[in-house]
Amino acid sequence: MKKFLISAAILSLIATIGTNYPILAKVDDEPMFPYQGITEEEIHKLTDDAFEWASHAPIVADKGTNPNTRIAANGTWSWRDGVICVSDSTTYGFEHGHAGIVSASWAYTTTEALNKVEGVGTRYGEWYIREPSVRCYQCGVRSTSIEQDHAAAVVADQWAIQNKPYNPLATVNQTNEFQCAQLVYEAYRVGTGVQLPHTSPWHIFPAELLHSTATDLIFRYE
Template structure:
């Protein structure tokens, strides 16, 4: 039997949007992408024995080299520096296939406007915009800026959104993987 959070096999395609964008502020650092709106996911164990993962979104200016994320106790805030060195487990980056670079940047800017909001412990309350948990923040950034065609949740009935859903959704492509 496969674990509920087992990775759906996807090839690493790199940040295909960077090659097509040509903008100076979208440079890559190795295989990791600091392009606005790229989704970051880790298998970090943040509570008990259940590995539910963690998610964030690469921030737009003025939050250079930061990932905006929501954490218990601190709420929504930018975290500066590398996720690769911050998390000892697996780390992934994915991009949304159906969006443009401009739409990705809008999602990152939207996420930045949520900084300071509290953490959402009501995991099934995905439609609230007054508080966020990590994967809800990322999902809402795309849902609220690019619309339903950019949906990256594997459920359509309002259930909690897990980081692994963002990684494994057919509308996302794998940019980076670290084991």
């Protein structure tokens, strides 16, 4: 019981502190724990492996790119609707990452589950410009069309318009409240029927959007 009370207190403190840092995608109010169906060590390994992989993985041309266009070594930031954005983000030494989706409703904007005060909302500008000190990446869902990606973005935008609440422990397959990676997951699930793979039956993490059999890496900034 004492351990549970301490965990609850830590979560409350993190959520409060996180709202004082209005940094682009580096939203420091993700919890340390508890999550269901996955251990702390597994989350660390997922995240470490994903960022290590992304540092060396080949860049793939984004959908709709002219096949004759030469791809830059690290790709080019994409404002195509529905592109998935992932960055590193750390709370008290716990690297959990952050995720968002390129908006269909507002130019040069991403839709994100931000924090408990702001809920689901939007942020303007490329992540690597908004916060040059973080690593950030973009990936596209391999099995979807450009039209389906747009549909996923429209769904996420509607949740931003409704200002849906943020919950760092939000579970998958529901749309009442959101965590950052789960927002992206639900946008694709509801908007396209695609369920992006994840380790825990209840949660999905930014690293699982980045390093996935379902996505291609299209941009890297480190």
